[in-house]
Amino acid sequence: MRQSRLARVIKYTSAVLLALFILLPLAWVGLSSLIGRQAMLIFPPDWLRYGLTTDNYRYIFTGEIPQSYEVSGQMRTMISEEIRQVPQAIANSFIVATAVMLINWVFGSLAAYAYARIRFKGRAATFYLITLSRLIPAVALAMPYYAIVQRLGLLNKHSALIAIYSTLTLPFTILIMTLYFRGIPQEIEEAAQLDGCGPFATFWRIAMPLALPSMIGAGLFAFMIAYSEFLFGLLISTSRESRTLSVLLGSVSYNPDVTWSLLSAGVVIGLIPTLILVFPVWRFMVSGLVSGGVK
Numbered sequence: 023m024r025q026s027r028l029a030r031v032i033k034y035t036s037a038v039l040l041a042l043f044i045l046l047p048l049a050w051v052g053l054s055s056l057i058g059r060q061a062m063l064i065f066p067p068d069w070l071r072y073g074l075t076t077d078n079y080r081y082i083f084t085g086e087i088p089q090s091y092e093v094s095g096q097m098r099t100m101i102s103e104e105i106r107q108v109p110q111a112i113a114n115s116f117i118v119a120t121a122v123m124l125i126n127w128v129f130g131s132l133a134a135y136a137y138a139r140i141r142f143k144g145r146a147a148t149f150y151l152i153t154l155s156r157l158i159p160a161v162a163l164a165m166p167y168y169a170i171v172q173r174l175g176l177l178n179k180h181s182a183l184i185a186i187y188s189t190l191t192l193p194f195t196i197l198i199m200t201l202y203f204r205g206i207p208q209e210i211e212e213a214a215q216l217d218g219c220g221p222f223a224t225f226w227r228i229a230m231p232l233a234l235p236s237m238i239g240a241g242l243f244a245f246m247i248a249y250s251e252f253l254f255g256l257l258i259s260t261s262r263e264s265r266t267l268s269v270l271l272g273s274v275s276y277n278p279d280v281t282w283s284l285l286s287a288g289v290v291i292g293l294i295p296t297l298i299l300v301f302p303v304w305r306f307m308v309s310g311l312v313s314g315g316v317k
Contacts, residue, residue, distance in 0.1 A: 051286045051289050051290060052286070052290055054282055054283055054286040055078055055079070055283060055286035055289070056074040056075060056076065056078075057074060057075065057283060058075055058077065058088065058089070058283065075088070075089075077089060078283050078284050078286075078287035079287050079291070081101075081105075081106070081284070082105060082106055082108050082109070082284070082287060082288065082291065083109065085106060087101065088101075101279055101280075101284075102274070102277050102279035102280045104270075104273065104274050104277055104279075104280065105274050105277075105280050105284045105285070105287075105288055107262060107265070107270055108267070108270065108271075108288040108291055109291070110263065110265075111265050111266055111267040111269070111270040111271075111292075112267050112291065112292055112295060114180065114259070114264060114265065114266050114267070115248075115249050115266040115267040115268070115292075115295075116249070116295050117180055118180050118183045118184055118187065118248055118249075118266065119187075119244075119245045119246075119248040119249035120245065121180070121184045122184055122187045122188050122191060122244050122245065122247075122248040123241045123242065123244050123245040123248070124241075125184070125192070126188065126191055126192060126195040126241050126244040127237060127241045129188075129192065130192055130195030130196050130199055130240065130241075131195075131199055131230065131233070131237055132225075133152075133192075133196050134195070134196050134197075134198075134199035134200040134202075134203055135199075135203050135225050135229055137149050137196065137200045137203075138199075138200045138203035138204045139203065139208075139211070139229075140221075149196075149200070152192075152193050152196055153193050153196070153197045155193055156190070156193045156194060160190070160253055160254070161253065164253055164254065164257060167186055167257075167258075168258070171186075171258055176258075177258060177260065178258070178259055178261045178263070178264040179258075179264070180264070182258050183248075183254065183255060183258055183259065183266070184248075186254050186258070187244075187247065187248040187251060187254070190247070190251075191243075191244035191247055191248065192244075194240065194243065194244070195240040195241070195244060198236055198239070198240045199233060199236050199237060199240055202233050202236035203229060203233060206229060206232050206233070210228060210232075211224050211228055211229065214227065214228045242299070242300055245296075245299065245300075246296060246300065249267070249295070249296060250267075250268055251266075251268065252268040252269065252272060255268055255269045256269050256272070267292045270288075271285070271288060271289065271292065274288065
């Protein structure tokens with residue numbers, strides 16, 4: 023009894039510490055995006071002395087200079103235009119990540135169903151080759167991919183990032199969905215075939231609805247990987263118009279004219295698309311990934 027109580031205390035304490043470790047940085051980013059430049063420089067900290075303000079967000083979207091950057095009796099302090107590229111960078115990342123998610127849904131589900139249900143020569147070998155390919159470090163693929171993209175004239179193109187990210191995420195989607203399809207009783211599909219359904223009709227009408235949780239989970243996982251990926255975005259997207267969000271935030275993080283408040287506002291804005299897309303179906307996504315992995 024005493025050991026059981028001690029185990030519960032350790033478990034809940036660990037859960038609270040883990041939650042604080044994850045949520046406190048996000049809370050700090052959210053708060054720092056809503057306070058002025060003067061409040062960030064106060065020591066000892068008194069962050070709410072000047073109240074909360076949306077000036078940082080207003081500057082990113084409209085270009086209106088925050089009042090905290092006006093220095094009495096002096097010229098306005100320097101402020102960079104680079105942070106104002108955040109909306110365009112979010113759009114670039116969202117377009118690329120959405121395309122990757124759709125590719126994973128279409129090609130990943132078709133390939134997974136073939137590996138789960140169709141017997142063909144080399145099935146096991148190709149399946150293991152595809153899934154084990156994700157063990158190759160991304161940095162080892164960076165220069166070959168860059169050389170291919172450069173030779174094809176696709177630098178600063180969304181299509182190049184979509185192709186690379188799809189290559190990186192499809193093995194995981196195929197693995198998860200193959201395991202899920204294998205867990206579906208074959209008797210259900212055999213009954214559909216007796217009713218006159220062909221292989222594709224059986225896949226579309228029977229297997230896909232049953233595998234929907236796994237499909238959504240794998241697709242959203244691919245979306246998040248593509249949305250936040252940095253290395254290939256840095257290599258492929260070099261122009262201001264094509265830069266993705268992670269690349270832009272990496273650039274402004276060492277720009278001396280971008281304060282912590284502005285950078286935090288950019289981070290918060292960048293989180294909004296993923297929260298809108300993922301948060302409503304988070305439980306659905308987790309259950310799909312877990313059930314696919316278990317099966």
